Amino acid sequence: MGDQRKAQLRSQLRTKRRALSDAERENLGGMIAAQVCQLALFNRARHIAVYLPQDGEVPTGGLVHAARSRGKHLYLPVLAPGQLLRFARWERHTPLSLNRYGIPEPVPGRSQGFPRRRLDLVLMPLVGFDEDGNRLGMGGGFYDRSFAYRCRGGFARPHLLGLAFDCQRCDALPSESWDVPLDAIVTESAMIRPRLAG
Numbered sequence: 001m002g003d004q005r006k007a008q009l010r011s012q013l014r015t016k017r018r019a020l021s022d023a024e025r026e027n028l029g030g031m032i033a034a035q036v037c038q039l040a041l042f043n044r045a046r047h048i049a050v051y052l053p054q055d056g057e058v059p060t061g062g063l064v065h066a067a068r069s070r071g072k073h074l075y076l077p078v079l080a081p082g083q084l085l086r087f088a089r090w091e092r093h094t095p096l097s098l099n100r101y102g103i104p105e106p107v108p109g110r111s112q113g114f115p116r117r118r119l120d121l122v123l124m125p126l127v128g129f130d131e132d133g134n135r136l137g138m139g140g141g142f143y144d145r146s147f148a149y150r151c152r153g154g155f156a157r158p159h160l161l162g163l164a165f166d167c168q169r170c171d172a173l174p175s176e177s178w179d180v181p182l183d184a185i186v187t188e189s190a191m192i193r194p195r196l197a198g
């Protein structure tokens with residue numbers, strides 16, 4: 001699949017995602033959160049990276065609440081040089097500022113962030129996915145670059161969990177050499193576990 005086709009697909013899927021009403025999105029987000037809360041991946045995790053939804057992404061409020069009430073430590077992605085993500089601790093009163101995409105992130109610069117390898121779980125917002133667990137993101141390659149070391153190291157931490165709505169499902173996405181494999185994708189009605197399937 002060429003870059004142009006991929007960009008077109010990304011734009012179509014983002015439009016679909018935005019087309020859900022707020023009420024529907026919150027409802028589906030709650031169903032997704034309930035499924036994630038059943039996973040050992042989530043229950044065993046102590047350090048969890050989440051995201052603040054934008055552009056119609058799956059809401060994370062329910063999971064944030066569940067994680068906080070169980071004493072888990074939460075982190076948010078912060079844009080870093082080299083198109084990488086750092087992960088900064090996010091507590092209730094952590095000051096946030098808007099990054100260049102208008103997404104709130106912990107005010108950068110105060111620390112190097114939490115070491116990526118010490119995160120137990122990363123929740124990733126997906127633009128698209130297929131039955132084999134391939135994913136399409138926003139196209140910056142941020143998550144791929146940040147967790148590329150995992151491809152080489154086998155089952156190293158963190159676990160990666162993609163969140164998406166059923167309507168983001170595609171027939172077949174290209175599997176790129178740089179794509180980092182996800183441990184699972186959760187939607188309101190399905191759980192895809194590529195490694196178990198493969």
Ligand SMILES: Nc1nc2c(c(=O)[nH]1)N(C=O)[C@@H](CNc1ccc(C(=O)N[C@@H](CCC(=O)O)C(=O)O)cc1)CN2
Binds near residue numbers: 054101
């Ligand atoms: N909620 C959330 N936070 C996140 C991500 C994400 O996908 N979702 N990211 C995951 O990577 C990083 C930000 N990556 C992004 C990549 C592209 C665009 C984006 O909107 N691109 C626009 C052009 C915007 C512009 O240049 O001003 C576009 O392609 O239309 C946004 C975020 C870090 N934080």
Ligand SMILES: Nc1ncnc2c1ncn2[C@@H]1O[C@H](COP(=O)(O)OP(=O)(O)OP(=O)(O)O)[C@@H](O)[C@H]1O
Binds near residue numbers: 136138139141144148
């Ligand atoms: N490990 C890497 N090293 C160098 N470049 C990379 C790496 N991973 C991805 N890229 C580059 O990033 C760009 C975007 O990749 P891709 O289209 O797969 O984005 P995406 O998976 O949708 O984005 P994201 O990872 O932010 O969700 C590609 O041009 C790719 O070459």
